[in-house]
Amino acid sequence: MIWLTWRQLRGGAAMVSGALVVLAAALALTGPGLAAGYAEGITGCLRDGDCTRFFDRFFDEYQTPFLGVTVIVLVLPAVTGLFWGAPLITHELEAGTHLLVWNQTITRTRWLAVKLGITGLAAMAAAGIASLAVTWWSGPLDRSAEPGFTMMDPLVFGARGIAPVGYAAFAFILGVTVGILVRRTLPAMALTLVVFAAIQIAMPSLVRPHLMPPVRSVVELGPVNIDQFLVPDDGSPRMLLESAVPGQTGAWVLSSRLLDPAGRPIDDGTGEAALPISVASGACARQEGAGSPKGHMETCVAEINRLGYRQAATYHPFERFWAFQWIETGVYALLTLALTGLCLRWVRRRLS
């Protein structure tokens, strides 16, 4: 049975391993250069005391390959689920070969267990290898990533560490389950894609934030959590908050609100707000010829902080990355086990 499963998987396995070898080679060739460039830049910028500019420049330079490899790791589980999972049983049903193999001296349970085991492990291994290679390669970039692209952010989180292994296992068994229920390859593949995509979107937006209670904090405003700050000549200064929390580099910020001195949120929900502060006089008043615009801004922000305006943020700190990886992988492992049980039951009882 092991031989037969391997024999049926051979073509697909060769293709995926080929692609993985190309990916690994490309990463292995460029990885050391990337790491060296980062090390060089970081020593330089540490001497100067401010690394923000270096991070921005470095990340910008590699943004395209960074996104490319991230997407590869995100898509790979779906690909194996679609092309290995969905046809695993439907191919047999469509060709009638299940009737051939079910009459050999092997129970259906064992037949399915071996098929699921080998093909599923292959899908998990492929995702694991890809994820580890990409995690290694993009280490320097992950350290310099701008908000929205850190390892805790949904897009990148799913393409790092061990979570892709869980996704691959789940996508695979989802494909098999849908295949067993739908019984035809193409519809099963389409349905698998739709369901998997929906789950992959629902997970980070609806489930993952609640896997651990987020940290809530109210902090002063500063360069880290202000994205844009406009002080017009007349009217109110407008402020747009950044999804970032001072002192929490790489944190996954779930919400970022601007609070007035009374503690009421005054932004429009997206972190943008007009501050009821006079620009005609006081700290935020434009003073002709007095100091640089940057200095003026800093004075104004200091005044705003003094008045009691704060950022109220909920976030998961970067240190929770591996805890989240394990929890999420565990959740997908449980889903995988549940569907495996369903498949085994269905094949033993219902299918023919």
Added chain:
Amino acid sequence: MTPILQSQELGKKYGRRWALRDCTLEIPAGRVVGLVGPNGAGKSTFLKLAAGQLAPTSGGITVLGGRPADGPAQLAKIGFVAQDTPVYPRLTVADHLRLGAGLNPGWDAGLARQRIERLGLDPAQRAGGLSGGQRAQLALTMGLAKRPRLLLLDEPVASLDPLARREFLQGLMEAVVEYELSVVLSSHLLSDLERACDHLIVLTGSRVRVAGEVERLLATHHRLSGPRREPGRLPADQHVITARHADRQSTVIVRADGPILDPSWSVSHLTLEDLVLAYMDRQADQHTDEPARAITLEGRR
């Protein structure tokens, strides 16, 4: 002799439709059983139930003393060649033999190799490129090489040309002698099976109409023709299968265990085909839902 297959009130429902119902049968060992009936009569369902590929909705079936497909030991005893003789199109002939060897502890590699050689199949050929006849032979080889005690074949020759059909049945009959197999094979055409089988089951409209030894069936069924009379006026041991009445003449096909003594009848023998057609006619005449009890004639030796 203990029967090789026994079913009691066996039934299988797909959704709301009965594919097979009230099937009570006994098949003695060492027979070649022909399962005949039109398409959709329930032949495949019966064979799949016997092979354990389906679970019954009602009733029970025992094959070789066990529930079909109840564990590897039971699977090893029954060979099943499904309709259209499925094989893995991308695997070669040799791959199939390797598959069989790997999945069956009782695999007879010598038998498989010899058969493939004698059939002139190229072991390196992909099964997808085989002709229908060759594919059927490959499937039969796999069914035989696991050395089952009962081999079930679902419409094995339906899609074969006459030559391939004959070659297939030759190989099958030879295997019956050599390995002392019991065989159940189905066809919608009696002529495919007539020579090969010594036991017959007629299945129409998801019910068994008649089952028994071919010889005994032929010996106990007669066509009577004579002056017109009412069908009720026959001796109690004569059961009317079909009756046709013209103005002055009646022609009746009856099953009777004893001789026909009434001198006003002229009695003629039926061919197997006449007999099968008579039972099929009878089904067409009756309401399909009437629980027509299957007539089972035990084979005596």
Added chain:
Amino acid sequence: MIEFHLDARSGVSPYLQLVHQVRHALRLGLLREGDRLPTVKDVVARLAINPNTVLKAYRELEHEGLVAARPGVGTFVTRTLANASLAAHEPLRRELRRWLAKARLAGLDDESIEALFSTTFRSAAEEDIA
């Protein structure tokens, strides 16, 4: 060795056809004492028929005392039906040929000849019984 064949349209059951063919071969001297009949497997493989049909035919022949089965070896002819009469075949055949030639000369076609022969054969048989 005898080669069996089956006529599907004769209406005679397959096992009887096999019995007839053996008897026929015995009469014509094509099978002699000590000859082996084909094994059941050979017949089955050639004709694609049920093995029990062949077994039944062989049992019938055994019952008639024409053949005997030696387990593990095969089924052998033990008696011939041609012994005494075989010598007489040739002169009788010559006479029959002459008769056929006469019949043709008298203008009978094949069908009439056959009809004449079979009616005469039958009435002679009936007279014998009577």
